[in-house]
Amino acid sequence: MHLEGRGFRFCSPSRMLTALVFILLCVQPGRGQTCTEGFAYEPRTRQCIDVDECRTMPDACRGDMRCVNQNGGYLCIPRNLYNQPYRPDPIVPEPVYPDPSAGFPNSFLPSPPRSVEPSYPRVISTAQCILGYTLAEDGTCNDIDECETNSHHCNPTQVCINTAGGYTCSCTEGYWLLGGQCQDIDECRYGYCQQLCANVPGSYSCSCNPGFTLNPDSRTCQDVDECADEPCSHGCLNTYGSYMCNCDEGFELASDGTTCIDLDECSFSEFLCQYRCVNIPGSYSCICPPGYYIYEDGRSCEDVNECDTGNNTCTTAQVCFNFQGSYTCLNPLQCNPPYIEVSDNQCMCSAENPACRDKPFTILYRHMDMSSGRSVPADIFQMQATTRYPGAFYIFQIKSGNDGREFYMRQTSNVSATLVLSRPIKGPKKVVLDLEMVTVNNVINFRGSSIIRLTIFVSEHPF
8 A cells, every 4th residue: 555745755554644744835926926836925914824626636646645735735545444433442430439338339330431433544553653753762752863864755956854754855944945946046136245146056245336335234335435534635524435636826737646746827828027037836826027016915026116215226416227037327417529518318508508519509418218019109209399489480309229110209289299119119219219399480590499408218128
């Protein structure tokens, strides 16, 4: 006689018929709502319920075998055994003896009533231990560890777990049962890791992107404060997952993203400083040539008046004349004969002196300064007659010193004219012009002239 069952081995019908042991397999729902073999997931109750193979599998038992459903499996039992009526073991009542002191009655006490036979079959066997147990020397029944004795039927991918009177086949953590085989669970599909996930057989591994570190829970990531290690040469700003370096004013970030290099402000524009720009770490400085100082704006050059500061080499007999960027010492006026000195800056030739005929009546000495490369045209000096005679008219002209044709006279009225600069002059240079004013009076038949000897000091720089 032979019995079949999932997860059980039956050695003989007598042993099987000793007792029908129902082994409850406690199965917990796995990941992805998967139950072990012999159970099905019930969505309404969210539990794994037993599958009745006797109903779902018409050919579960063959021949003269009857299918009996079990929790998580089924049994095949011979029909002739299953249909036998219940035959309990005879119960022999213990005899009751009368008390001698009370005398002997005429009859014995009636025996206790027999129990009612149950409606389910009961198999009587001579075996002393139920299925899954073995008889020990001391007469007790010990559980058979099918996992240790390798008498189980778990496939190589499953793990055998011994139970009381039997065993169960399960999968280790990180695996689930698919088609009778333990398949690896891809935990990365379920978002177990906050950032990066790598699936490994039976488990998974979490990691973090650069700029983050893995927390002790081995799942979440925490931002790394890179600024604590001072990676920047100047300032550091920590950001989520990274950091940013910034530089002080006057510096710019190098291509490596951490080093600050000096910014050459002088290369930005040639107009940053009026004269010359000098780059310094983190900034710049404007300098001026000798004879100038830096103005309040920090970029313009202002002339130093050596005559006012006393920083000159003129003697007491000389006159200090300041011009842009420098100065000059003017010697006392000396009039060449036949001229005589009439003031500290004027010589006169008397009309009564025959040597003065055809010579200018007066020579007036004037001085002025002018920047190099001054824009043109520019009005730079004005002449005007101080004495007016009835019937007279005046002619203004440049008598000498205008060899380069840089100047011309423009008459502005009958008694005045303006000296105009028509071409830029590069300094340093000293220009001496004789500006003549001719007086003509046809009524008295008079013609005379006066000279302004104008000395122009052109500076070296255009400021």
